[in-house]
Amino acid sequence: MEWVERYLHQVGHYLPEDKRAEVTESLREAIEGEIDGLADVHDGRVSEADQKTVLARFGHPLKVARDYHPLRYLVGPALYPVWWQTVKQVAVLVLGIQVVVALVAGAGTGWTVGAFDLLGLLLYGQFWALVIVTGVFVAIETSGEHLRRFERWRPEQLPAHSVAPIRRGDVLTNLFSEGVFLLWWNDVLVLSRWLPDSLPAFPLQAGPAWDVWFWPLNLLFGVAFVLHLWVLFRGVWQRTTLWTEVLTCGGIIAVALVLIATGDLVTVRELPSEEAMRYLGQGGAFAERTLKVAIAVVAGFTAWDLWRAVRTLRG
Amino acid sequence: MSNDAADKLHSEMRRGAIVLGVLAQLREEHYGYSLRKALAGKGLEVEEGTLYPLVRRLEQQGLLESEWRREDKRKKRFYRLSAQGREVYQQLLDDWRRLGDSIAALTGSENDGMG
Numbered sequence: 238m239e240w241v242e243r244y245l246h247q248v249g250h251y252l253p254e255d256k257r258a259e260v261t262e263s264l265r266e267a268i269e270g271e272i273d274g275l276a277d278v279h280d281g282r283v284s285e286a287d288q289k290t291v292l293a294r295f296g297h298p299l300k301v302a303r304d305y306h307p308l309r310y311l312v313g314p315a316l317y318p319v320w321w322q323t324v325k326q327v328a329v330l331v332l333g334i335q336v337v338v339a340l341v342a343g344a345g346t347g348w349t350v351g352a353f354d355l356l357g358l359l360l361y362g363q364f365w366a367l368v369i370v371t372g373v374f375v376a377i378e379t380s381g382e383h384l385r386r387f388e389r390w391r392p393e394q395l396p397a398h399s400v401a402p403i404r405r406g407d408v409l410t411n412l413f414s415e416g417v418f419l420l421w422w423n424d425v426l427v428l429s430r431w432l433p434d435s436l437p438a439f440p441l442q443a444g445p446a447w448d449v450w451f452w453p454l455n456l457l458f459g460v461a462f463v464l465h466l467w468v469l470f471r472g473v474w475q476r477t478t479l480w481t482e483v484l485t486c487g488g489i490i491a492v493a494l495v496l497i498a499t500g501d502l503v504t505v506r507e508l509p510s511e512e513a514m515r516y517l518g519q520g521g522a523f524a525e526r527t528l529k530v531a532i533a534v535v536a537g538f539t540a541w542d543l544w545r546a547v548r549t550l551r552g
Numbered sequence: 553m554s555n556d557a558a559d560k561l562h563s564e565m566r567r568g569a570i571v572l573g574v575l576a577q578l579r580e581e582h583y584g585y586s587l588r589k590a591l592a593g594k595g596l597e598v599e600e601g602t603l604y605p606l607v608r609r610l611e612q613q614g615l616l617e618s619e620w621r622r623e624d625k626r627k628k629r630f631y632r633l634s635a636q637g638r639e640v641y642q643q644l645l646d647d648w649r650r651l652g653d654s655i656a657a658l659t660g661s662e663n664d665g666m667g
Contacts, residue, residue: 263604263608264604266627266628266629267600270584270586271584271585271588271600273626274585294599295600295601295604296601300601304601304602304605
């Protein structure tokens, strides 16, 4: 029966070699039994149509091979939620480590990076984190072992004094902004890296008003960064983390207001011609006003975070 | 409820019933086709793509025994319950009856056809 043989060859193709002969023999017996049953109805005659009818009822060869072979998952349904949660937590951890390492490398060796290169490095780290975590969970699934963390869980493990679940998007946005700021503020991230070297040096630069704020801003944004890493890891706001959020937001808003009230945020480099200096002076004043507007916008967003933190604390 | 959701629930419900039905029928010896016909004759229609892999799985679990015999000029594989299969069948039958009683109590209906 040619159709049966073709079908069995195809099913065998989808089976591992050590199971092929045995399964094919069983399947042949089953199919021939069904065909004989149809033949009984047609006075003992087996037509091509009968063969095809029976094979259609058995279904696609891959489906049959799957049904004769034990179900296997890369990461099965029991492990999947744990795998996904671990991927998210490791992603947060790796991001934090990458920012800290970049800051240390920048401070220690003067290493710098452009915006696109930074993005590439971050994605590279996240990719390998995903590969390693997935590999570990595939090994657990294949070994047949099961994580016992669900059976070991006790209510005492719930975060103490938790007030509300986090809004993941908001925390990620804050984390991204704080990370980028810290890297830029400490001269690790060089945003002008994409500009051609042939261009002359930018005539505007940060004024002396910033000098006194170098370490306070590092402290405020550093604490905010670590705080947001922690709450992203935990998944909930607790009273202590909310109060820390209130204090850091308050600190950032206070610094922003002081900066807006201050002059000399932007200064002009010495240029050869008097006319160029006059135009640059106007440009510098414009740049300073624009910078103050940008600082006010940052203060506005931070005030929004502060208000939400206070509202969450008050319930 | 959508048809897909209802079909899924229906399949889940049938899966356990089919296992018990197959074990019950294999208290007598059958080969594949005769087993499917016997089940269909008692109201339990099972597709070929479901029945044959199930029988193989039950044999691998030690609940069935099989032997090849030549009958009507063709080699056929005959299945029947093993000793372990008989024990497991009895346990499953007892569970099924208890479940049936619970469902009857929950739905307020008589336990028709479940005992």
